[in-house]
Amino acid sequence: MDNFTILLTFFAMACFIGYFVVWGVTPALYSPLMSVSNAISGIVILGAITNGNDWWGIFAAFLASVNIFGGFSVSRRMLAMFRRGEKNK
Amino acid sequence: MIISLTGLFCIILFILAIRFMATPKTANMGNYLAIISMMMAIIISFSPLPENYLWLLSAIFFGAIVGIFFGEKIKITELPQMIAILNGLGGGAATCIAMAEANIFDQSSTISLLGGIIGAITLSGSFIAFCKLQGIMKKRKIFASSAIVNICFLLIMTLAVFFIDKQSFMVDIIFCIALVWGGFMVYPVGGADMPIIISILNSFSGWATVAIGFSYSNILMITVGTIVGASGSILAYIMIKSMNKSLLKLFIQSDLLKTEDVTEKIPNEGSPKDAAFIMESAKNIIIVPGYGMAAASAQYAIKSMADILEKKYKINVKFAIHPVAGRMPGHMNVLLADAGVDYEKVFELDDINSEFSETDVVYVIGANDITNPEAKTNHDSPLYGMPVLDVGKAKVVFFVKRSLNTGYSGVDNPLFFAPNTIMLYGDAKKITEDINKILEQ
Known part of the structure; x- marks a missing residue:
């Protein structure tokens, strides 16, 4: 298989995995799901790291980093609220 | 290795x-x-x-x-804005990477150009969504030509991706156009459609990552980006289904729905005292929150109301949530969790809808369209086909609203004029607190 076909295979498999995994999430957690998936879309930072010799690449690393850390911190706070509901029982 | x-x-x-x-x-x-x-x-x-x-x-x-x-x-009430802006930053990062690549090689690959375009749309679209959520941009202006505008942009982008010489200068111009497109795309979309828009932007930031991943042959970026894209797309699909919209209608809707002659009927109006009196003698109560609860930060007052009703009066209290209530998927669940409501008392539409007919009191706080029975009965209603909460089947329904105004859809809710409905006019938080005071006595 050539390189592009391999990548395409991974893409197709990931579509299936994503589909089944996401449908498993309970509707009550859609907001945290969105927030976590938002944070992990910051994986685009890997592309920024390979572009360190251009200022746009460094700026991209900054933006993606805000996305990652902001996203995880928002998710953490949201999920902590759901835990609080649990403790109040 | x-x-x-x-x-x-x-x-x-x-x-x-x-x-x-x-x-x-x-x-x-x-x-x-x-x-x-x-x-x-x-x-x-x-x-x-x-x-x-x-x-x-x-x-x-x-x-x-x-x-x-x-x-x-960030405050809990500002969570939808925060998520919108973070989505945009992820897209912006993808665009910057594509620009960096074009600068370094003075030539951009088709796939990274595509990633950059999606990223730019996400960036400006999220920014407009942020402005709308933050209340900076309040007016919902709809221009009849929005369909044409979107098609034009789509054409320009397709031509750019396949035919233009992808030098760094051209790439920058294309991204600028994509930025403008993202703005135009989100600008006509109103507040109650926000759950759909945020989900779509969420999926866009994932697809942009996938495209960049392809251009760097990076499997990690491709798979993770795909999962994000899938998650956003599925959420958008669920939201669109729950609103009975189509993706096409969302972006190219060209007319605001006009309400027909305002009915001269007068709804029953009640005071917090009446509400408390009726609630005391109920056996079970369902609370239906909507965006109005978020806008007034009334979730804490609601939580203490549920506590008083349960502890002092031994009433069974449940919460019913419509999928599109609020400004992002799951918005109401987060707010109730923040107030400390046990998530096992919070039910989704399909799980609780059959229970309304056996319920004594329904307390609707800051919601309108999601309870409109015309969605089931009136074929001409724009809401027709949208799944709604059957609150009208309960013995008594309280609507906490600031006024009798129509909801986002612009359609009258006949439930307001039903004999078993009592309207409580005022700020959602204030009214609930007033009821709590009387209940506590």
């Missing part, structure tokens, strides 16, 4: 992380798995050391400080 195996391990952890988001008990674990796996992914990408790694590290460091600062500081 070790590096690529670690990459594979990261992919598995990311998938498990989303899998753990399935239930509230495991969701926290899911978030931590995602964090660990993200850190691992970043660390392995620094080997071998990239050029300018000190600059990159400091960019990441400052980004982390900014991200954590705003993430921790």
Whole structure:
């Protein structure tokens, strides 16, 4: 298989995995799901790291980093609220 | 070898992380798995050391400080805005990477150009969404030509991706056009459609990552981006279904619905005292929150109302949530969880809808369209076909609203004039607190 076909295979498999995994999430957690998936879309930072010799690449690393850390911190706070509901029982 | 195996391990952890988001008990674990796996992914990408790694590290460091600062500081009521802006930053990063690539090689690949375009649309679209959520941009202007505008932009972009010489200068221009397009795309969309828009932007930031991943042949970026894209798309699909809209209608809707002659009927109006009196003698109560609860930050007052009713009067209290209530998917669940409501008392539309006919009192706070019975009965109603909560079947329905105005759809809700409905006019929080005071006596 050539390189592009391999990548395409991974893409197709990931579509299936994503589909089944996401449908498993309970509707009550859609907001945290969105927030976590938002944070992990910051994986685009890997592309920024390979572009360190251009200022746009460094700026991209900054933006993606805000996305990652902001996203995880928002998710953490949201999920902590759901835990609080649990403790109040 | 070790590096690529670690990459594979990261992919598995990311998938498990989303899998753990399935239930509230495991969701926290899911978030931590995602964090660990993200850190691992970043660390392995620094080997071998990239050029300018000190600059990159400091960019990441400052980004982390900014991200954590705003993430921790933001108010719970501002969560939808925060998520919108973070989505935009992810897209913006993809665009910047595509620009950097075009600068370095003075030539851009088709796939990274595509990633940059999606990223730019996400960036400006999210910014407009942010302005709308923050209330900076209040007016909902609809221009009849929005369909034509969108088609024109689509044409320009298609031509650009396939035919234009992808030199760095041209690439920058194309991204600028994409930025303008993103703005035009989101601008005509109104507040109650926000759950759909945020989900779509969420999926866009994922697809942009996928495209960039293809251009760098990076499997980690492709798989993780795809999962994000899938998650956003599925959420958007669920939201669109729950509103009975089509994707096409959302972006090219060209007319505001006009309400027909305003009915001269007069609804029953009540006071908090009446409400408290009726609630005291009920056996079971269902509370239906909508955006109005979020706008007034009434969730704490609601929580204490539920507590008083349960502890003092031994009334069975449940919460019913419509999928599109609020400004993002799951918005109401987060607010109720924030107030400390046990999530086992919170039910989704399909699980609770049959219970309304056996319910004594329904307390609708800041919601309108999602309870409109015309969605089931009136074929001409724009809401027709949308799944709604059957609150009208209960013995008594309280609507807490600021006025008798129509909801977002612009349609009258006949339930307001029903004999078993009592309107409580005023601020959602104030009214609820007033009822609580009387209940406590």
